Amino acid sequence: MMTITEVETLKDALTREGTSKPETIRRIAEACLGWPYVFGAWGEPCTPSNRKRRARDDHPTIRSKCPALNGRSCAACQWGIGVRQFDCRGFTRWLLQQVGLDIVNGAGQACQTVSNQYRSRHNWARQGPIKEMPDVVCCVFDLNGGHTGMHVGGGRIIHCSVNVQTGSTGERRWTNYAVPKGLYSEEEIPLTTIKPTIRKGARGDTVRALQEALNRLGFDCGTADGIFGSKTYNALVLFQTEAKLDPDGVCGPKTWAEIDKAVTVESLTETAGSENPSAQPGETYRVTIEGVTYEQYRRILDICPLAEAEKE
Numbered sequence: 001m002m003t004i005t006e007v008e009t010l011k012d013a014l015t016r017e018g019t020s021k022p023e024t025i026r027r028i029a030e031a032c033l034g035w036p037y038v039f040g041a042w043g044e045p046c047t048p049s050n051r052k053r054r055a056r057d058d059h060p061t062i063r064s065k066c067p068a069l070n071g072r073s074c075a076a077c078q079w080g081i082g083v084r085q086f087d088c089r090g091f092t093r094w095l096l097q098q099v100g101l102d103i104v105n106g107a108g109q110a111c112q113t114v115s116n117q118y119r120s121r122h123n124w125a126r127q128g129p130i131k132e133m134p135d136v137v138c139c140v141f142d143l144n145g146g147h148t149g150m151h152v153g154g155g156r157i158i159h160c161s162v163n164v165q166t167g168s169t170g171e172r173r174w175t176n177y178a179v180p181k182g183l184y185s186e187e188e189i190p191l192t193t194i195k196p197t198i199r200k201g202a203r204g205d206t207v208r209a210l211q212e213a214l215n216r217l218g219f220d221c222g223t224a225d226g227i228f229g230s231k232t233y234n235a236l237v238l239f240q241t242e243a244k245l246d247p248d249g250v251c252g253p254k255t256w257a258e259i260d261k262a263v264t265v266e267s268l269t270e271t272a273g274s275e276n277p278s279a280q281p282g283e284t285y286r287v288t289i290e291g292v293t294y295e296q297y298r299r300i301l302d303i304c305p306l307a308e309a310e311k312e
Contacts, residue, residue, distance in 0.1 A: 001033070001034040001035070001079070001080055001083065002031045002032070003080070003081075003082035003083060004045060004082050004083060004084060005082065006031070007028060007031045007032060010027065010028065010031055011024070011028060011098060014027060014028075021099040021100075021101075021182075021183050021184075022136065022137035022183060022184070023137075024098065024099050025095050025096070025098065025099060025137050025150065025152070025183075026137055026152040026153065028095060028098050029095055029150050029152060029158040029164075030152075030158065032084070032091075032158075032164045033158070033163075033164050033165065033166065034079065034083075034163055034164060034165075035079065035083045035084055035085070035086065035160075035163060035164045036065070036079045036083065036085050036086075036163050036164075037085070037086065037087060037088075037160050037161060037162050037163055037164075038050075038051060038054050038062050038085040038086065038087060039054065039056070039059040039062060039087045040054045040056075040059075040087055040090075041054055041084075041085040041086050041087055041090050042086065042087075042089075042090035042093065042094060042110065043084050043085070043086055043090055043091070043093075043094035043097075044084065044085060045082070045083070045084055045085070046079060046083050046084060046085035047074075048066060048068035048069055048074070050085065051063065051066045051068075051069060051085070052069060054085075055069075065078075079163070086160045086164070087160060088114065088147050088148045088149065088159055088160050088161060089103075089110075089111065089113075089114055089117060089148060090160070091149075091150075091159065091160035091164060092117075092139050092148050092149065092150050092159075093110065093117075095150055096180055096183075099183070100182070101180050101181070101182050101183060102123075103117050103120065103123050103139075103180070104120065104123065105120050106120065106122070113146065114141060114142075114143070114146045114147060114148045115143055115146070117139075117141075117148060118141045118143060118148075118176060118178060122181075123178070123180060123181060124178040124179060124180060124181060125179045125180065125181045125182075125183070125184065125186070125189070126178070126179040126189060127176065127177065127178045127179070128176065128177060129175065129176055129177075130169060130174045130175055130176055130177055131194075131196065132177075133151065133169075133177035133194055134179070134189055134194075135153060135154065135194055136151075136153070136179065136184065136189055137150065137151065137152055137153060137183065138150075138151050138177050138178060138179040138180065138183070139151070139177065139178045139179075139180065140157055140159075140169070140174045140176070140177050140178075141174065141175060141176045141177070141178065142172055142173055142174050142175055143175045143176055144173055144175060145172070145173060147159065147161065147172070149167065149174075151169070151177065154194075154253050154254070154257055155168050155169045155170070155194050155252070155253030156168055156253075157169065157171075157174070168253065169194060169253070170197060170252065170253075194253060194256075195209075195251075195253075195256045197250060197251065197252040197253070198210065198228060198250075198251050199228065199249065199250045199251070200228050200229070200230075200232075200233045200249060201228060202228040203226055203227050203228065204226055205226060207226045207227065207228045207232070208224050208225070208226040210228075210232070210236070210251055210259070211223075211224035211225070211226070211232055211235075212224045213259050213262075213263050214232070214235045214236065214239060214259070215235075216263060217239065217259070217262050217263065219235040219236070219238050219239045220235055221235045233249045236249055236251060236255070237249045239255075239258075239259070239262075240255060240258075243255075243258045243262070245258060
């Protein structure tokens with residue numbers, strides 16, 4: 001677990017390197033993994049005096065989890081010494097503050113509930129239901145359960161509950177997303193959304209898109225009819241096996257991500273062959289393809305060994 005000093009050093013390094021705001025948030029959120037949850041806390045250092053100040057009867061763990069408030073010392077603390085404390089609202093707000101942004105109400109003060117954070121619309125460039133969330137760093141909300149976290153890409157969420165921990169869009173009933181103003185320009189926010197998780201028995205356009213992608217990659221689904229049957233299941237399991245994923249036959253965020261990478265590489269390979277028909281066998285990738293350099297292309301192939309094997 002990193003300390004406050006180590007996280008501040010990381011932040012300074014990211015600033016010097018000119019790291020983008022979304023990437024800075026992601027890196028800092030990951031650096032805070034394991035830091036403790038304290039109801040009402042907004043990122044102040046986790047000390048006995050700060051815990052005592054936050055202590056309340058309806059949140060007894062604020063006191064009971066603190067060794068120093070129970071006759072021992074900070075050295076016995078499961079969270080270590082030199083960390084910050086948050087509740088879920090405090091964590092997302094503090095993360096945004098690290099890149100010069102904030103979540104406040106109309107009077108410029110901290111929102112007192114998760115619902116108020118989401119409904120303070122002046123804070124957000126874009127909002128909507130979780131199923132329409134673009135695959136970007138943004139805030140996510142469970143408006144039914146009163147919880148919030150930070151989506152850091154690919155359906156992965158870092159949030160503070162008991163401690164700062166990782167989760168995914170499928171692990172609880174996340175209902176909404178919100179992209180903070182100032183985090184991106186409007187042109188930088190992709191229009192693509194996280195595809196829903198689908199499994200055998202599913203039907204519809206998402207299944208058809210999966211079948212078309214698998215067929216294109218050489219994993220035979222038969223006719224792309226939008227019905228997730230046995231043939232689609234078997235093709236998906238084979239793809240997952242080749243891509244070194246858990247071959248469970250369920251197409252979730254990780255599988256979608258690998259399929260998208262494989263389709264991208266397959267498209268680039270086709271383009272390379274068509275734009276340089278005189279190239280020697282095995283050398284078709286040594287061209288610049290619509291602004292993609294050789295080094296970038298090789299990096300894509302490294303990400304997806306399956307496409308490399310097919311090219312050879």
